[in-house]
């Protein structure tokens with residue numbers, strides 16, 4: 001990585017401004033002063049709950065108390081906007097990268113630093129507090145596990161509605177034996193719906209909604225909400241995606257693979273699994289690789305444990321969706337589970353879940369070849385890589401504050417020439433959204449308030465094909 005000078009602090013390799021917590025015009029200004037302290041406080045509260053059931057005078061208790069002290073220290077650093085210190089080693093190979101970058105940015109403080117770097121640092125720092133302990137109990141501890149499970153439980157009704165819808169769709173469009181479908185037009189409609197379901201499933205990440213009522217959550221996730229939100233797609237490359245999928249579907253003579261860099265656990269992950277199931281049973285690909293996070297990240301991002309929890313909620317809904325009356329007795333969720341399980345257990349597996357450490361670094365994705373060569377190769381081999389959610393989008397465009405009419409392929413910078421096919425399904429929760437027509441922003445936001453890129457109400461389906469065209 002090339003060193004960056006202090007003058008470049010607000011700039012990236014591309015020379016464009018990045019979202020910055022010292023800039024009042026950036027969403028990062030408030031996030032740093034309001035959301036980050038709230039996140040750390042929630043972790044402290046959750047830890048207190050965990051400690052209340054740990055016996056006194058045990059190693060786990062002593063380590064828990066030490067974690068508590070470190071979290072208090074972190075909270076006070078953020079409140080006082082102290083200089084950000086290097087991360088302490090916890091055995092992870094990514095620590096060096098974090099500290100190297102910090103060195104090039106120095107001196108930076110919590111309220112005056114590039115948003116993407118510092119927010120990722122915050123979550124990595126939280127992880128070090130747990131991972132540096134000797135006991136496996138804390139090393140493996142997921143401080144947000146309860147919240148993630150509660151979110152899945154609250155979403156029972158919409159999960160059920162979604163799975164029933166999928167099963168009906170599958171029986172209508174796809175012959176499970178040979179994956180045939182009567183008409184291309186049918187797939188178009190289905191894929192359009194599936195992309196949108198997976199996209200809007202991202203609206204309710206737990207970080208933006210640390211406290212949300214079940215009613216509010218369901219109103220954001222239900223079918224009616226999605227129908228309304230369809231008009232809020234500001235970039236929609238669905239047609240190109242459907243064309244690509246149809247093309248790949250015909251290429252049965254070779255091994256075909258699609259990768260999905262997933263985002264949140266719970267409802268969003270199930271909305272992704274519905275898309276996965278359709279692509280696999282419709283024979284659009286031979287295999288799908290899901291990329292999750294290696295440790296708890298951005299509150300609700302999916303880890304291997306969360307993936308397993310989602311599978312158990314499908315296989316035994318009665319044990320999870322206790323507040324939903326007869327829903328727990330329905331056979332739809334177990335039927336869907338059996339389908340997913342058949343893909344996970346086939347030989348070779350048609351579906352896998354993996355968690356590369358690169359996804360929990362602060363690196364923009366254009367640094368993939370430098371910091372995660374094998375992962376980069378595997379993404380190049382894929383027919384399509386789908387990136388879910390806001391943070392992944394920000395990493396695709398390197399956190400830059402690009403003008404909205406910047407073409408997506410320009411904003412992704414060096415990724416353009418990396419032989420990747422990129423699809424991003426993102427609800428807008430940041431400073432920037434690219435790929436819009438000239439004049440479109442004025443139509444969306446006549447008063448020029450700028451909220452549309454931040455409030456999660458608008459979304460994009462942006463596609464870029466970086467693979468060389470066959471002659």
Ligand SMILES: O=P(O)(O)OC[C@H]1O[C@](O)(CO)[C@@H](O)[C@@H]1O
Nearest residue numbers: 205207208263389390391392429
């Ligand atoms: O789960 P997602 O879609 O990546 O969202 C995480 C997002 O949370 C925030 O940090 C706060 O809303 C966003 O700005 C960030 O990108």
